[in-house]
Amino acid sequence: MLQLTPMQIVGGRTLQGEFAVQPSxxxxxxxxxxxxxxxxxxxxxxxxxxxxxxxxxxxxxxxxxxxxxxxxxxxxxxxxxxxxxxxxxxxxxxxxxxxxxxxxxxxxxxxxxxxxxxxxxxxxxxxxxxxxxxxxxxxxxxxxxxxxxxxxxxxxxxxxxxxxxxxxxxxxxxxxxxxxxxxxxxxxxxxxxxxxxxxxxxxxxxxxxxxxxxxxxxxxxxxxxxxxxxxVIPDRIEAGTMMIAAAATRSRLTLTGVRPGHLRALSLKLSGMGVNILEQGSTLSVDATGGLLRPADVVTGSFPGFPTDIQPQMSALLATVPGESVVTDGVYTDRLTHVMELSRMGADIKVSGYTQTIQGMPLHGAPVKAADIRAGAALVVAALAAEGQTTIDGMVYINRGYERLAERLRAIGANAVQAEPVLASAMD
CATH class of the missing domain: 3.65.10.10 (Enolpyruvate transferase domain)
Structure with missing residues (x-):
């Protein structure tokens, strides 16, 4: 059985230290x-x-x-x-x-x-x-x-x-x-x-x-x-989510246990925005403390292109970056469930077809609900960057893709709390 409670995040804190990326x-x-x-x-x-x-x-x-x-x-x-x-x-x-x-x-x-x-x-x-x-x-x-x-x-x-x-x-x-x-x-x-x-x-x-x-x-x-x-290989989607979270909170964070070659499309995009990315073996350092970030245009594609599975998280980041950004996801054209929830937090996102036009501005905490795994991750990114408290419901989705997330976020400085889910299988 799976017991679920919302995650509560008080944003506005910088992240720091090392984050060990889970297996894929x-x-x-x-x-x-x-x-x-x-x-x-x-x-x-x-x-x-x-x-x-x-x-x-x-x-x-x-x-x-x-x-x-x-x-x-x-x-x-x-x-x-x-x-x-x-x-x-x-x-x-x-x-x-x-x-x-x-x-x-x-x-x-x-x-x-x-x-x-x-x-x-x-x-x-x-x-x-x-x-x-x-x-x-x-x-x-x-x-x-x-x-x-x-x-x-x-x-x-x-x-x-x-x-x-x-x-x-x-x-x-x-x-x-x-x-x-x-x-x-x-x-x-x-x-x-x-x-x-x-x-x-x-x-x-x-x-x-x-x-x-x-x-x-x-x-x-x-x-x-x-x-x-x-x-099994490391999880490039969790690694990408945490790279984006570091950028959204304008933090310096080191990811361990990664394969940087699997993340090259995201690394190049973040570098173009002004984030410093350093690859060393199975370690990847993200430094977004160097000043204002620049907006960006993103188009998803099959590997080695920009992953659709981090499109919502990237949209959440761009919602915090001054200026206009454009995100187009032609891989899963209806992957937009995060947009309405981010708007509750003050995001300015307009949708036309499968393209989002985003005007960056400060976000604020709000009650929101995840409708799928990666939309949930986008809400976590936004909540970490926002001022005030965000309560994220729909944790059944986030828990499908991220293991003990609140606990691991706290270890790098986030104010994140969730009564961790209890998972049981009849075969255990």
Whole structure:
């Protein structure tokens, strides 16, 4: 069960010290699903204890996975047999990333029934690219009543060129072909860090997947995968959120346990605004104490472009920067739930289509409510920068993406309080 209380932040304080970035939720989720492909145990290091992780663990437990935590962020998974090939709507409706269990089940069991996935309350994000890729490889797939029924009737083979860059469909297609005797070619594949990490995990277990990090990925099926041990990459979205928070509060902050190359688009944008960014190995320092920041124009794109997952946070920062900024998000065009809430805090944001025109000015505290994970993070950024107290409701979303956030913010000087959520899984 999940017990939730609002977060209260008294803003206007500068942040200081070191912030240890959590492991990547978005990379961990598909790796947990990918562990379905082996009968042997796997040990995963760097798994954040977030509600989305508990949701995916409930899903794979339904399919036959046993799990055990070793310490705070190490997880052992073991799926000796697939017990079910159908995922209930009550679970997959909570999170869009759950749809990639279809590829894993096709690979391991030859069949799958998966409901249309759910997740954050913004935009219509179809699964047509997943379906088209499966059919191109010979999968028989039907949809009825919101359920997709898929069957592998022969070794998967063939080629598919994605009509757009898509992380989830690339991952799903890779998973579907990793086991077996076929060979598939994915063109216009995503080069996102989460795709690369999942492929790295699978190859560490003996998969034959070539081309990770390029737009052409070739998957040659193998008979079986072995067990193993793997460490998940750091969370570039949390790192980006904290870089933006440092800039919004005009602070000096050091982030540890990061991969600066994953954050280059944001680093360049912040540098252009007048923030000093210093990269040293797995450490990144952000210094926004040097004077007035300049407004900026931001256009989101697929990796290595500016991430849509930090667009709302960037909008919150720009709402504090004097002058006019323009933010355009063509990746998720309805990702605008933060705008109305920021306006309650005094932000001047006008929306036309999927473009925000922002006139920067001082913000003030107010009662606000998050409607999705990253909009919630934007409200945290704004609250840290604002004068007075902000009460943030809708913590169910923020807790999906950020582990023990109030506690970790206090450690770097913020006045942030939340009764931390209690997470429990039936498998613990």
């Amino acid at each position: 939720k978005n990379a961990a989720l598909p790796i947990v699903v990918a562990a379905l492909l082996t009968r042997e145990p796997v040990r995963l290091h760097g798994i954040p204890r977030l509600s989305d992780i508990y949701t995916i663990l409930d899903i794979v437990a339904h399919l036959g996975t046993r799990h055990a935590w070793e310490g705070p962020n190490t997880l052992v998974l073991h799926t000796p047999e697939i017990l079910n090939t159908e995922t209930p709507y009550s679970l997959v409706s909570k999170m869009r990333a759950s749809f990639i269990v279809m590829g894993a089940l096709l690979s391991r069991a030859g069949e799958a029934t998966v409901s249309m996935p759910g997740g954050c309350a913004f935009g219509h994000r179809p699964v047509d690219q997943h379906v088209k890729a499966f059919r191109a490889f010979g999968v028989e797939l039907d949809e009825e009543g919101g359920n997709f029924e898929a069957r592998r009737v022969a070794p998967l083979s063939g080629s598919y060129s994605f009509e757009m860059l898509t992380v989830g469909a690339t991952q799903n297609a890779v998973l579907s072909a990793a086991l077996g005797t076929g060979r598939v070619v994915l063109k216009n594949a995503s080069i996102d860090t989460d795709v690369i990490d999942m492929i790295g995990f699978l190859n560490s277990l003996g998969a034959d997947i070539q081309g990770a990090g390029t737009h052409e990925v070739v998957v040659t099926g193998v008979a079986a995968l072995r067990g193993g041990e793997y460490t």
